[in-house]
Amino acid sequence: MPTLVRKTLGEYRRALVGWTVGLCAFLGMYISIFASMMKDPDTFSKQAIAKYPGALRDLMGGMSDIATGTGYLQAIAYQLLGPLLFTMCAVILGNRALAAPEEAKTLELTLTLPIDRRRLLLERWTALALGLLGVALVTLVVAAGASSAAGMGVPFGRILAAHTGLFLLVLFFGTLTLCVGAAFGRRQIALAVAGVWGVAGYIVETMGRSVDAIAWLRWLTPVHYYLDGRPLYQGWPYGDYLVLLCATAVLLMTALLAFERRDVGV
Amino acid sequence: MTAVVETEGLTKFYGTRRGLEDLTLDIRPGEVFGYLGPNGAGKTTTIRLLLDVIRPTSGRATVFGASTRDPRVRARIGYLPGELALEGGERARDYLRFLAGVRGGVSRSRIDDLAERLDADLSVRMGRLSKGNKQKVGLIQAFMHEPELLILDEPTSGLDPLVQQEFLAMVREARTAGRTILMSSHVLAEVEHVADRVGIVRAGRLVAVEDIAALRERAVRHVELHFDAPVPREDFEGLPGVRDVSVQGASLRCTIDGRPDALVKAAARHTVVHLVSAEPDLEEIFLTYYSEEEARHAHAGA
Incomplete structure (x- = not known):
């Protein structure tokens, strides 16, 4: 493994372990209460769901089938909270790749090593991607294990498809944060861009689908390519995932070009 | 090279x-x-x-x-x-x-x-x-x-x-x-x-x-000489590179620019009991560079 990838993973280690534990606890706990909720069918009866305002139901992905294993898993793990938490993890780590060390002035010495900037950025990004992949793999095992233990009856292939989408989504946001950090060297700017794009994107994708005036905006949000294919129901949305991957590649190229001509630490 | x-x-x-x-x-x-x-x-x-x-x-x-x-x-x-x-x-x-x-x-x-x-x-x-x-x-x-x-x-x-x-x-x-x-x-x-x-x-x-x-050659040095008897101030005035001469009884203080040769030759006519020469103060030259540069800029600006 290249030195800088290993070094960066070392820096990420604590955060990665923390986020993995947190995400696993979240997934494990919420998925395992499915069984007890099913014992009391009133919780998720049509009447009970109908009490929620329509907009809130939209925001939670509809909730029409939350009493089924697939519906519950989608609403709890893959609709809002799962991606939200995992994206926060990706954004924090993405900031720690360049913007945070630049602000702390530790990046200067790294830059004066006999490594060109492109390699520096690529190796930092590789560590970010590998770290996120590690978190994704462990949480996949927990999500699949817990849902099978809770008797949800969702095939592993579908969970794998949904989880892959989750990984691609957080990789996009991690790369976005790294890219803005590489271009401006400020954590706050990167955080703001990723936060606004993420939250606005989610709202547009979930509530905007019924508002014609902003429906076209859905095409501009990564959340659309994550949610629209409904992988938990329909399997692999290859096209959507390809779009997410390509967008990540474009961000990475942008980051390389921007970082190459920057004055660092000014 | x-x-x-x-x-x-x-x-x-x-x-x-x-x-x-x-x-x-x-x-x-x-x-x-x-x-x-x-x-x-x-x-x-x-x-x-x-x-x-x-x-x-x-x-x-x-x-x-x-x-x-x-x-x-x-x-x-x-x-x-x-x-x-x-x-x-x-x-x-x-x-x-x-x-x-x-x-x-x-x-x-x-x-x-x-x-x-x-x-x-x-x-x-x-x-x-x-x-x-x-x-x-x-x-x-x-x-x-x-x-x-x-x-x-x-x-x-x-x-x-x-x-x-x-x-x-x-x-x-x-x-x-x-x-x-x-x-x-x-x-x-x-x-x-x-x-x-x-x-x-x-x-x-x-x-x-x-x-x-x-x-260092151009450095300003502060020198102190002590003699066995009081010395006349005139012996040390007007020597090349020697300025700020002050005589108090048997001791003399002055500042020299560059070589101390003239001062040493003048002092040799008396009996020297003690000689103190401070390290050349490069800081002083350093500061004159600054002030000269500043004066030049001020002049150019006027």
Whole structure:
């Protein structure tokens, strides 16, 4: 493994372990209460769901089938909270790749090593991607294990498809944060861009689908390519995932070009 | 012999603020070059340009004859940043190993030797290092791979006097080994004992480059002579290079510019019991450069 990838993973280690534990606890706990909720069918009866305002139901992905294993898993793990938490993890780590060390002035010495900037950025990004992949793999095992233990009856292939989408989504946001950090060297700017794009994107994708005036905006949000294919129901949305991957590649190229001509630490 | 560092019209503006303007400078192989100026004069800007951390607005800079953009050049440089930041839970020794690995490897004993010389504890986590210890770790990483060029930005800041002496010894050894050193400082006293030449930078411009030896030649010296009997003041007035003469009974105080020859010959006519000559005060010349430059600017502006 290249030195800088290993070094960066070392820096990420604590955060990665923390986020993995947190995400696993979240997934494990919420998925395992499915069984007890099913014992009391009133919780998720049509009447009970109908009490929620329509907009809130939209925001939670509809909730029409939350009493089924697939519906519950989608609403709890893959609709809002799962991606939200995992994206926060990706954004924090993405900031720690360049913007945070630049602000702390530790990046200067790294830059004066006999490594060109492109390699520096690529190796930092590789560590970010590998770290996120590690978190994704462990949480996949927990999500699949817990849902099978809770008797949800969702095939592993579908969970794998949904989880892959989750990984691609957080990789996009991690790369976005790294890219803005590489271009401006400020954590706050990167955080703001990723936060606004993420939250606005989610709202547009979930509530905007019924508002014609902003429906076209859905095409501009990564959340659309994550949610629209409904992988938990329909399997692999290859096209959507390809779009997410390509967008990540474009961000990475942008980051390389921007970082190459920057004055660092000014 | 080609210069180790060569700049031509090197200019850096941060927006409209001048960082450095029109710097043309050669640093020769094997010399210790002291780069002097007050804080904010452009010393760090110059150094960052040489290391390609920032990019020039115009002009060019080469190191070992290659563009500063070439990352291979940096394997031959040891760099101590002016604002050295070390943080995190990593131990200083592990960080040094990482830096050494990227630069092509350094033996463990080399790191240990340097740590021992500077009295640095490398088992401490970096976030917990005191300012002085951070500076020591910074010095170790700059020297450890025995680079051909050392670029040290304010190297003695935060070091106690004993460690400063050890550091100066390391600089002298590096020079003896034929290495080239560029070190910046805002006080002449820090570099005058090791530097061969000094460059003085002020408000983004290089105002003078001088040989330390020549500077010393021109230095102002305060001399005190004590005789066995009172001496007449007239004997010492009007001597070439001697001024500010004051006689009090059997003792004489004066200031000499350059050689003390005339004074010594005049004093030899009496019986000298005691002679005190203070170290040449280079700081004084240094300051006259500043004031001359300032006067010139003021004049040009008028």
